[in-house]
Amino acid sequence: MEDYIVRATAAGNQIRAFAATTRQTVETARRHHDASPVAAAALGRLLTAGAMMGSMMKNDTDMLTLQIRGNGPIEGLTVTADSHANVKGYAGNPGVMLPPKNGKLDVGGAVGVGLLTVIKDMGLKEPYSGQTILVSSEIAEDLTYYFANSEQVPSSVGLGVLMEKDNTVRCAGGFIIQMMPFAEEKIICQLEENLKNVSSVTSLLDRGYTPEQLLEVLFENLGLEITDTMPTQFYCNCSKERVEKAVVSIGRKEIQEMITDGEDIEVKCHFCNTAYRYTVEDLKRIINNTYKTERAARREEW
Ligand SMILES: [Zn+2]
Numbered sequence: 355m356e357d358y359i360v361r362a363t364a365a366g367n368q369i370r371a372f373a374a375t376t377r378q379t380v381e382t383a384r385r386h387h388d389a390s391p392v393a394a395a396a397l398g399r400l401l402t403a404g405a406m407m408g409s410m411m412k413n414d415t416d417m418l419t420l421q422i423r424g425n426g427p428i429e430g431l432t433v434t435a436d437s438h439a440n441v442k443g444y445a446g447n448p449g450v451m452l453p454p455k456n457g458k459l460d461v462g463g464a465v466g467v468g469l470l471t472v473i474k475d476m477g478l479k480e481p482y483s484g485q486t487i488l489v490s491s492e493i494a495e496d497l498t499y500y501f502a503n504s505e506q507v508p509s510s511v512g513l514g515v516l517m518e519k520d521n522t523v524r525c526a527g528g529f530i531i532q533m534m535p536f537a538e539e540k541i542i543c544q545l546e547e548n549l550k551n552v553s554s555v556t557s558l559l560d561r562g563y564t565p566e567q568l569l570e571v572l573f574e575n576l577g578l579e580i581t582d583t584m585p586t587q588f589y590c591n592c593s594k595e596r597v598e599k600a601v602v603s604i605g606r607k608e609i610q611e612m613i614t615d616g617e618d619i620e621v622k623c624h625f626c627n628t629a630y631r632y633t634v635e636d637l638k639r640i641i642n643n644t645y646k647t648e649r650a651a652r653r654e655e656w
Contacts (some may be wrong), residue, residue, distance in 0.1 A: 359409050359439055360565040361581045364573040368537040369545065371572070372406040373529040373565035374586060379405065379441060380515055381523040382588035386627045387448040391517045393428055395459045397445050398515035399493040400433045402528040404443065405586040408435025411474065419473040424491060426466025427452070434625075439586035442625040459517070465491035470500055494528070501532065508533040508542075510549060514556035525559040529568060541576065548572050590626035597621050597630045601637075602644055613637050 359374040380398035383389065389397060400420055408418045414437060422431040429446025452460045468488050475481040484504035488496045494513040501509035513528035533542060551571060552558065558568055569578055601609070601621055612619055618633045632640070 355564075357405075357586045358565065359406055359584045359586050360569060361409065361584070362569050362573075362578055363581060364576045364578045365537070365541045366577065368534050368541050369531060369573075369576070370534070371529065371531045371569055371578075372409065373527070373568045373572075374402055374406050375525075375527040375559060375565050376402045376405060376586060377523050377526045379586060379588045380526040383443060384523055386588075387444060389445065389448040390451050391521050392452050392459045392461060392464045393445045393448045393450050394517065394521075394523060395515040396428055396461045396464055396493065397431055397433075397443055397448070398523065398526045399461065399513040399528070400431050401441050401443050401588070402513050402515075402526060403493065403497055403511065403530070404433035404435040405439045405441040406528065406530050407472075408437055408441060409439045409584055409586070411437040411476065413437060413476065415477055417475040419471075419475075421471040421473070422465060422468065422488070422493070422496075423471070424466035424468030424488060426464050426468075426491070428464040428466075430468075431465070432624075439584050440589035440591075441586065442588055442590045444624050444627075459515075461493065462491040465493070467491065470496050472500060472504070497530075501530075508537075510545075512552065512555045514554055514559070516556040516560055525556055527559045527565065527568070528555050529565075529572065531572065544576055545572075548574055548576070588626075590623060590628070592623040592626060592628060592630075594630045594632075597623055598632075598640060601632060601640055606641060606644065609637050609641055613641070 357376050357378045362371045384394040404420050416437045418435045420433045427450045431445050433443030435441040450464050452463050471485045473481050473483045486500045486504050489499045494511045497511040498509055501507045510531040515526040516524045518524045613634055620629050620631055622629050
């Protein structure tokens with residue numbers, strides 16, 4: 355089954371909902387980063403949320419970034435998504451290994467105590483940015499808390515990644531449910547009842563539930579209306595030119611030293627681990643171009 359997101363409303367637009375199946379997205383991320391099971395689960399949950407939150411944005415050029423900075427051994431997570439649900443991401447330490455907690459992958463332990471930052475770049479002068487503390491570091495609850503406290507939208511978020519015995523991804527997915535300000539009390543109560551029937555997203559996905567069927571369980575007796583579906587995928591738009599910016603940031607002195615050493619360098623894209631080679635000639639060109647722009651900028655200042 356290809357990965358996709360379902361968008362829906364319920365109770366006559368009092369609720370909006372998103373559900374996704376993301377096995378291939380998470381498996382692609384796991385392969386790119388050679389991620390351990392707990393890192394794949396943590397990154398997979400954030401990628402799944404990122405894909406759904408990306409699909410909430412309106413314009414083609416809108417970009418969403420989810421950043422988790424915690425004191426745990428995974429050393430933070432970063433995910434970005436566009437409005438077409440193309441998503442990519444990485445963990446600071448994708449090789450992190452932890453003993454299971456209550457028989458489950460210890461995502462909370464890997465992430466640790468810290469902050470969640472959501473940045474939405476919608477082409478305005480300043481991107482929107484909201485930050486909340488991590489309440490459980492299990493990611494879904496942290497996003498629920500973020501939506502309620504930073505965006506003032508009462509929400510319910512469920513995310514899950516289940517690994518195979520061979521450490522590949524068996525299934526992954528999730529949902530985001532959001533209450534509109536005019537949602538009636540009885541609707542909210544019914545939804546809370548329904549949510550009790552979904553103890554874990556992965557147990558339903560593993561039983562073969564589609565995102566549509568997941569929403570049917572969540573919105574039983576609540577008048578579910580599927581609006582549309584959208585494919586989602588792990589996609590990195592890096593190129594030698596884009597990664598060159600990272601080379602520039604090393605600093606002129608250091609690049610000059612590399613040129614003196616006379617050896618090619620290899621720089622990897624954070625998001626997908628693709629390696630790009632820069633020859634001494636490339637490095638000289640980078641120095642020249644950067645120097646030229648700096649000179650031009652200085653001239654403008656005069
Ligand atoms: Zn890349």
